[in-house]
Amino acid sequence: xxxxxxxxxxxAARIAGLSFDAAGWQGALRTxxxxxxxxxxxxxxxxxxxxYTNPATLVAPQPAVGTATTEEPALFTDLDCxxxxxxxxxxxxxxxxxxxxxxxxxxxxxxxxxxxHWAADLFGQLEARGQSPVQRPLATLNTAxxxxxxxxxxxxxxxxxxxxxxxxxxxxxDAILHHCVKMEAGSELTLLEQGTAGARVNLVTEVDIAxxxxxxxIRAQGRVENDSTxxxxxxxxxxxAAFKSFTMTADGKLTRNEAVMELxxxxxxxxxxxxxxxxxxxxxxxxxxxxHAAERCESRQVFKKVLKNGAVxxxxxxxxxxxxxxxxxxxxxxxxxxxxGDSQFLAKPELEIYADDVKCSHGxxxxxxDETALFYLRSRGVPLRAAQxxxxxxxxxxxxxxxxxxxxxxxxxxxxxxxxxxxxx
Amino acid sequence: MLExxxxxxxxxxxxxxxxxxxxxxxxxxxxxxxxxxxxSGKSTLSYVLSGRDGxxxxxGSALLEGQELLEMEPEARAAAGLFLAFQYPVEIPGVxxxxxxxxxxxxxxxxRGEPELTAGEFLKVVREKAKTLQIDADMLKxxxxxxxxxxxxxxxxILQMAMLEPKMCILDETDSGLDVDAMKLVSEGVNALRGxxxxxxxxxxxxxxxxxxxxxxxHIMAAGxxxxxxxxxxALEVENNGYADLLAEAE
Ligand SMILES: Nc1ncnc2c1ncn2[C@@H]1O[C@H](COP(=O)(O)OP(=O)(O)OP(=O)(O)O)[C@@H](O)[C@H]1O
Ligand SMILES: [Mg+2]
Numbered sequence: 207x208x209x210x211x212x213x214x215x216x217x218a219a220r221i222a223g224l225s226f227d228a229a230g231w232q233g234a235l236r237t238x239x240x241x242x243x244x245x246x247x248x249x250x251x252x253x254x255x256x257x258y259t260n261p262a263t264l265v266a267p268q269p270a271v272g273t274a275t276t277e278e279p280a281l282f283t284d285l286d287c288x289x290x291x292x293x294x295x296x297x298x299x300x301x302x303x304x305x306x307x308x309x310x311x312x313x314x315x316x317x318x319x320x321x322x323h324w325a326a327d328l329f330g331q332l333e334a335r336g337q338s339p340v341q342r343p344l345a346t347l348n349t350a351x352x353x354x355x356x357x358x359x360x361x362x363x364x365x366x367x368x369x370x371x372x373x374x375x376x377x378x379x380d381a382i383l384h385h386c387v388k389m390e391a392g393s394e395l396t397l398l399e400q401g402t403a404g405a406r407v408n409l410v411t412e413v414d415i416a417x418x419x420x421x422x423x424i425r426a427q428g429r430v431e432n433d434s435t436x437x438x439x440x441x442x443x444x445x446x447a448a449f450k451s452f453t454m455t456a457d458g459k460l461t462r463n464e465a466v467m468e469l470x471x472x473x474x475x476x477x478x479x480x481x482x483x484x485x486x487x488x489x490x491x492x493x494x495x496x497x498h499a500a501e502r503c504e505s506r507q508v509f510k511k512v513l514k515n516g517a518v519x520x521x522x523x524x525x526x527x528x529x530x531x532x533x534x535x536x537x538x539x540x541x542x543x544x545x546x547g548d549s550q551f552l553a554k555p556e557l558e559i560y561a562d563d564v565k566c567s568h569g570x571x572x573x574x575x576d577e578t579a580l581f582y583l584r585s586r587g588v589p590l591r592a593a594q595x596x597x598x599x600x601x602x603x604x605x606x607x608x609x610x611x612x613x614x615x616x617x618x619x620x621x622x623x624x625x626x627x628x629x630x631x
Numbered sequence: 632m633l634e635x636x637x638x639x640x641x642x643x644x645x646x647x648x649x650x651x652x653x654x655x656x657x658x659x660x661x662x663x664x665x666x667x668x669x670x671s672g673k674s675t676l677s678y679v680l681s682g683r684d685g686x687x688x689x690x691g692s693a694l695l696e697g698q699e700l701l702e703m704e705p706e707a708r709a710a711a712g713l714f715l716a717f718q719y720p721v722e723i724p725g726v727x728x729x730x731x732x733x734x735x736x737x738x739x740x741x742x743r744g745e746p747e748l749t750a751g752e753f754l755k756v757v758r759e760k761a762k763t764l765q766i767d768a769d770m771l772k773x774x775x776x777x778x779x780x781x782x783x784x785x786x787x788x789i790l791q792m793a794m795l796e797p798k799m800c801i802l803d804e805t806d807s808g809l810d811v812d813a814m815k816l817v818s819e820g821v822n823a824l825r826g827x828x829x830x831x832x833x834x835x836x837x838x839x840x841x842x843x844x845x846x847x848x849x850h851i852m853a854a855g856x857x858x859x860x861x862x863x864x865x866a867l868e869v870e871n872n873g874y875a876d877l878l879a880e881a882e
Contacts, residue, residue: 577684582721583731585681586791587709587739596734600725600774 213247217343219267220248224351224382231321235330239349242334246343255340258520258552259491263434263460264344269380269406270434270459278428279624280371281400281617287369290314294374295381295404296354309362309393315355315384325357328386332412332440336466340495345438345464348410352384360393360419367422372401374433379404385411389419389447396611399425402458407435417444417471423451424614426621427458434460445471445500452609454618455482455490456625462491462520469496469503469531479508479608481618483625484517484549491520492540498531498564507538510605512598513549514629524556527564534564542572543601595626632830633657633680633799638691640672640679640855649675651855652691657799657848659828664841666834666869667852668878673834674718676852677801681715682708695799709735710742712798716788716805718834723775728787731775732757736794760793764820781808789820800824801832806840818843838870851877 228237248265249256263270290312291301297314305312313322330349336342358368374381381404389395393416403409415421427435435458441449455461467476482490496505511519521540542551553570575597583593599622606622609615633655640650649672657663665673679686680693682705693700700708723731737747748756761771764786776784785805792800802821806814821831821844833844841849841863849865850857853874858881859865869877 576723578721579723581683581705582717582723583735584705585683585709585715586731586735586795587706587742588734589706589738589742590704592734592738593706596726596730597723600723603725 210247213250216248216250216265217243220265221347221351222267225353226351227353230319231326232329235326236350239330239334239346242337243343243346243350246341246346248343248347249341255493255522258522258554259460259462259489261344263406264408264436264462269378269404278401279621281426281621282369282398282614285367285369285613285617287367287398289369289371290356291371291373292354292383292403294376294379295383297356307364307366307368309360309364310368310395311359311361313357315357316353318357322357324359324388325386328388328412328414329384332414332442333410333438335442335468336438336440342438342464342466344408344436345410345440348382348384348408348438352382352410354382355384355386358385358387358395358397359390360388360395361390363394367396367398369398369400372399372403374402374404377405380406382408383410387411387413387421389413389415389421391416391444392418394420396422396424398614399423400428402427402433405433407433407437409435409437411437411439413439413441413449415441415443415447415449418446419444420448421450422610424609424618425451425453426618427454427461428456428621428625433458436462436464438464438466441467441476443467443469443471443474443476445474447471447474449475450477450608450610451479452605452618453480453492454621455480455484456621457484457488458490459487460489462493464493464495466495467497467505469498469500469505472500473502474500475504477506477508477608479506479605480510481602481605481622482509482511482519483622483629484511484519485514485629486516488517489520490517491522493520494523496525496536498525498527498534498536500531502533503531504535505537506608507540508605508608509540510602511542511551512545512601513542513551514545516548518549519551521551521553521555521570523554523568524558525566525568527559527561527566529560531561532563534561534566536564536566538568539604540570541601543598544572544574591630595623598626599623632659632661632696632828633832634694636692638676638679638693639689640675640686641689643685643687649686649855650679653855653857655850655857657830657832659830660826661848662825662831662833662844662846663848663850664833664835664846664866665850665852666836666866668874671852672855673852674803677715677803677834680708680801681705681713706738707742709795709797710739714792714795714797714800716785716792716800716802718803718807720776720784720788722777724777726775728773728775729757729771732791732794735791739795757794761790763823764790764793765816766790782810782813785809786813786817789817793820793824796824798828799830799832801834803834804836805833806835806837814840815843838866841866853878853881
């Protein structure tokens with residue numbers, strides 16, 4: 207009871223300064239979310255799901271006030287994209303492209319006052335589904351209070367990616383963003399995200415992928431040292447549909463990326479990958495939950511972390527294979543490269559299988575840089591630093607390999623190289 | 632070219648002495664062979680010369696064209712013209728063979744103040760050299776040595792040597808694991824590099840390799856020392872009689 211009360215108190219303190227908007231088509235959904243949130247309270251350190259990462263800064267009433275931003279290299283600048291810019295958690299129309307792209311209809315959450323039927327059927331719905339068997343109250347808080355986001359309805363195959371660019375200009379900005387993506391049957395979309403939305407970020411993305419549709423997501427969080435970020439991506443995946451998400455996380459005081467995917471149609475796939483780089487007082491957590499609820503589906507989780515000087519990497523990944531989900535093919539790997547003895551990698555891979563004809567593999571390792579390979583490279587004339595960088599990038603290669611588009615993969619590799627240059631020994 | 636004087640080496644972590652006063656002088660353009668029983672210190676000598684960690688030089692020196700090698704970083708030794716074809720080439724998952732070669736070639740050129748090769752220039756040269764060593768495009772694309780057969784790894788070492796054009800080449804049992812045809816191929820690769828003042832130190836257990844790569848001088852190493860030096864006939868003697876007589880003679 208005391209614990210429950212503490213969670214309630216934390217919730218009350220957390221939402222005291224937030225404005226609750228019960229108006230419009232979102233009103234009922236938010237009210238419902240608030241009720242669910244009130245029943246749960248906020249997560250605490252003792253919760254099993256937060257065993258490796260202390261949620262204190264994520265649930266605190268206010269974000270820690272730090273420097274607003276450090277200069278972060280812009281990504282995908284050579285790529286033709288539809289750009290949507292968010293500054294301090296608010297959509298910035300002046301810096302953004304017009305909301306027009308063939309095969310897609312777009313709306314901004316804060317401006318979408320008139321009823322958008324598809325969004326009303328999706329907003330908060332996948333988040334709510336994602337509350338079982340594990341509770342994710344901060345995602346529910348997001349549904350209840352998010353003031354901004356983008357609503358993307360994909361009916362065709364747009365000619366270019368949609369690129370979300372986050373910037374933070376004011377110190378202590380507490381950004382709560384909520385995106386919804388509805389992919390109609392046979393449609394395709396590449397969604398890019400980059401930047402730091404605030405000193406503290408709570409971001410939820412719900413993606414509903416109908417039969418035969420393909421969703422690609424590439425996120426680059428090249429974060430400042432003193433911000434904390436929580437992201438959730440919830441996906442519902444139909445028959446022969448594909449979900450592919452890659453996240454690069456560079457530094458940031460605390461980052462937790464949760465991915466919750468349900469394979470509901472036969473022959474569908476869900477791939478989620480991450481490359482995380484951290485030095486110093488940095489905690490990077492990837493938490494994944496994949497449910498196989500149909501036949502012949504494939505899932506992949508590929509997470510690589512490079513940790514230095516006391517950085518902590520966390521991976522919690524679960525594959526749940528439901529009864530009847532025969533011929534499931536599940537693959538999970540999480541690996542850390544510890545660049546010194548101070549860093550730490552905590553991994554909790556889990557399999558829960560209720561079907562008999564499945565193939566699931568999981569592995570988790572952590573280790574230092576391969577000295578033999580390092581010497582081999584140096585003996586060929588490659589200088590120490592360059593040799594180390596090459597080996598770090600090689601370590602990350604499997605995760606980067608999950609990005610289908612070559613130009614995007616190259617941009618990510620270049621960004622990783624920048625991190626390596628900044629963090630030279 | 633290379634002058635090793637009274638080189639004593641022990642393991643860094645243990646009190647185990649491996650080299651006990653090696654003296655060796657290789658002139659420009661010369662080919663020297665080292666033979667010797669297993670564990671006599673041949674590979675250790677090649678590692679110490681190329682700068683691998685884990686060894687401690689307690690005495691002696693090794694000069695490459697008058698420059699002290701033992702004080703240089705491994706990459707500086709390479710840029711100065713030293714090359715070691717490893718007895719056990721190293722696998723590097725995630726690094727493409729081509730990327731590896733280009734990075735190495737350009738790193739050395741940069742260190743020496745030469746212009747780096749463009750992707751096009753590099754590709755042209757590497758394709759040509761790979762072809763003579765019968766290394767196919769697939770092997771160039773794959774990660775360095777990963778999944779290569781024993782013989783493929785050795786050919787890949789020679790390809791690196793051909794690309795880097797070092798002055799002083801040390802081949803540590805490059806013949807082991809090679810079939811008869813591959814041995815011929817590799818030897819031709821090595822012989823193609825002879826001349827231009829380039830020197831070779833060929834470590835081998837078998838006379839067979841020395842039929843293809845004709846040495847000027849043959850050394851016998853035992854228990855961390857060169858116990859005998861002679862001409863090509865010394866290799867034949869080892870082939871026929873083994874090391875027993877030589878070891879007894881040295882006692
Ligand atoms: N890092 C090490 N740790 C322990 N022992 C070592 C190490 N390196 C070399 N040695 C020992 O030193 C001795 C010389 O080894 P080395 O590999 O130089 O021999 P070699 O002459 O090349 O033998 P081979 O003909 O079998 O290749 C051996 O007894 C070996 O076990
Ligand atoms: Mg040896």
